[in-house]
Amino acid sequence: MGVAVDALSDDVTPAQAFSLAGRVAVLTGAASGIGKATALVFAGAGATVVLGDIDGSGVETTAKEIAGRGGTAVAVEMDVARRAQVDSLVERAVADYGRIDIMGNIAGVRSDGPVVDVTDEEFDRVFDVNLRGVFYGSQAAMRAMIRQGSGHIVNISSGAIDSPAPTMSTYAMTKAAVAQLTKTLAAEGAAHGIRANALAPGVILSNFSRAHFVDESGQVDAARYQAYVDWATNMAPLARVGMPTDIAFAILYLVSDAASFVTGQILRPNGGVGMPW
Numbered sequence: 001m002g003v004a005v006d007a008l009s010d011d012v013t014p015a016q017a018f019s020l021a022g023r024v025a026v027l028t029g030a031a032s033g034i035g036k037a038t039a040l041v042f043a044g045a046g047a048t049v050v051l052g053d054i055d056g057s058g059v060e061t062t063a064k065e066i067a068g069r070g071g072t073a074v075a076v077e078m079d080v081a082r083r084a085q086v087d088s089l090v091e092r093a094v095a096d097y098g099r100i101d102i103m104g105n106i107a108g109v110r111s112d113g114p115v116v117d118v119t120d121e122e123f124d125r126v127f128d129v130n131l132r133g134v135f136y137g138s139q140a141a142m143r144a145m146i147r148q149g150s151g152h153i154v155n156i157s158s159g160a161i162d163s164p165a166p167t168m169s170t171y172a173m174t175k176a177a178v179a180q181l182t183k184t185l186a187a188e189g190a191a192h193g194i195r196a197n198a199l200a201p202g203v204i205l206s207n208f209s210r211a212h213f214v215d216e217s218g219q220v221d222a223a224r225y226q227a228y229v230d231w232a233t234n235m236a237p238l239a240r241v242g243m244p245t246d247i248a249f250a251i252l253y254l255v256s257d258a259a260s261f262v263t264g265q266i267l268r269p270n271g272g273v274g275m276p277w
Contacts, residue, residue, distance in 0.1 A: 008257060008258075008260055012257070014258075016257070017256060017257045017258040018045060018252065018253070018256045018257075018258050019045055019046050019256070019257075020042055020045040020046045020047035020101075020102075020252075020255070020256065021045070021046030021047075022046065023046070023047045023048070023101040023102060024047065024048050024049075024050065024093050024097045024098075024099055024100050024101050024102070025042050025047045025048070025049050025050070025100075025101060025102035025103075025104060025255070026049075026050045026051075026052070026089060026090055026093045026100055026102070026103050026104065026137075026141065027039050027042070027049060027050070027051050027052070027104040027106055028052045028053065028078075028080050028086075028089070028104065028105055028106050028107040028133065028137060029052075029053055029080075029106035029107030029108060030049075030051035030052060030053050030059050030062050030075075030106070031053035031054075031055040031057075031058025031059040031061070031062060032053075032055070032058055032206065032207045033204070033206035033207050033208050033244050034106055034156065034201070034204065034206065034208075034244045034247045034248065035051075035053065035104075035106040035107065036058075036062045036244070037243075037244035037245045037247065037248035038104060038106060038244075038247070038248040038251050038252075039051055039062050039066060039073065040062070040065065040066060040069075040248070041245070041248040041249060041251070041252050042102070042104075042248075042252065043066040043069065043071030043072070043073060044069070044071070045252060045256075047101075047102070048071075048072040048073070048097055049063075049066065049071070049072070049073045049074070050073075050074045050076065050089065050092055050093040050096070050097075051063055051073055051074065051075050051076065052076045052077075052078045052080070052085075052086075052089045052107075053075075053076075053077065053078070053107065054077070054078065054079050054080075054107075055077075056075075056077030059075040059076070059077065060075040060077075062075065063075035074092065074093075074096065076088075076089055076092060080105075080107045080129060080132075080133030080134075080136065080137065081128035081129050081132055081133055083132075083136045086133065086136040086137050086140055087136070087140045089137075089140075090103070090137070090140040090141055090144060091140075094144055099144070099148055100141055100144045100145065100148075100151065101150070101151055101152065102151070102152050102153075102154070102255045103137055103138065103140075103141030103145075103151070103152070103153045103154070104154050104251065104255075105133065105134040105137040105138060105153070105154070105155045105156065105178075106156050107129060107133055108129060108130050108133075108156060108208070109125065109126055109129045109130060109171075110168075110171060110208065110211060111125075111126040111168060111169075111170040111171040112167050112168065112171075112211065113167055114166070114167060114169075115169045118169065118170055122170065123170055126170045126171055126174055127170070127174055130171065130174035130175065130178070131174040131177050131178065131181075134155050134156075134178050134181065135181060138153055138155070138181065138185055138196075141153055142185065142188075142189060142194065145189070145192065145193075145194045146189075146192045146194070149192060149193045150192075150193040150194065151189075151193070151194045151195075152194070152195045152196070152197075152254070152255040153182075153185055153189070153194065153195070153196040153197075154196070154197055154198065154199070154251055154254050154255055155178050155181070155182050155196070155197075155198040155199075156175075156178070156198065156199055156201070157175045157176070157178045157179040157182070157198045157199065157200040157266060158171070158172065158175035158200055158201065159200050159201060159202045159203075159268065159270050159273060159274060160172040160175055161175050161176040161179055161200055161266075162200065162268075162274045163274060175200070178198060179198055179200065179266050182196050182197065182198040182264070182266070183196075183264045186263040186264030186265075187264065189263075190263065195259070195260075195262065195263040196263060196264065197254045197259070197262060197263060197264065197265045197266070197267065198265075198266050198267070199247060199250055199251060199254070199266070199267045199268070199269060200266050200267070200268045200270070201242060201247050201268075201269055201270060202232075202236065202242055202268070202269065202270025202271050202273045202274075203232035203235070203236075203241055203242055203270075203271075203273075204241070204242040204243065204244060204246070204247060205229070205232075205241045205242065205243055205244075206243075206244050209228070212224065212228045213225040213227075213228045229241050235271075235273050236270070236271030236272055236273050237271065237272030237273070238271040238272050239271075240271060241271075242269065242270070242271060246269055247269055250267055250269045254267060
């Protein structure tokens with residue numbers, strides 16, 4: 001049975017409900033894409049952010065951008081597939097700021113190719129980042145949050161969990177596991193005042209999706225880019241492709257007091273693609 005958590009009082013304003021002032025957030029994958037957008041949104045909402053990414057220069061750029069806007073950010077080069085490095089990231093937040101209010105497990109990698117072509121090396125690579133990384137981050141954050149009696153964990157699943165995912169089997173498996181892990185975290189964390197939710201985004205235009213529209217030299221192919229955008233647009237009832245900031249603001253809702261009665265949910269910001277019961 002969970003601990004009793006007070007509902008928001010009637011006089012709380014929307015600005016107060018969505019504010020992260022005074023809170024400490026740890027985010028992985030913060031060098032680009034959804035991770036960077038979330039870092040900027042969180043800092044803009046008042047949070048102090050501790051940012052991790054395997055791309056050291058990229059995450060440092062994110063931190064500098066936040067500082068340039070008047071926010072507080074710490075950048076750490078780290079690998080989410082290494083438990084000790086994930087533990088160290090969370091411990092850094094607690095040591096420097098006394099607590100961790102939000103853990104955002106955002107780092108992830110793609111995998112493309114038919115089931116019969118997936119190698120052991122590719123299988124391990126995707127599972128190490130997409131599942132082990134989320135598991136390690138959740139474990140480390142949960143330990144700290146249990147001690148303080150509160151916290152919010154948010155994970156990134158995928159729209160690939162809702163339907164067959166040809167050429168994306170390994171990726172989809174990890175994201176389905178993330179969704180189940182999130183529900184378990186919510187059930188176990190409730191007794192300690194901890195909420196856990198996940199997002200299953202649709203097609204998002206970011207570095208993560210570049211493989212679909214770049215040529216062999218890594219440059220954007222205009223025709224392939226337009227074809228990709230058209231495909232995503234035609235698939236979505238809202239008739240547009242998603243952007244990292246779309247997901248970042250959805251994450252802000254989940255970790256804010258506005259979502260104080262929301263836990264164990266898989267939010268699907270996908271433009272209306274797939275509407276499962």
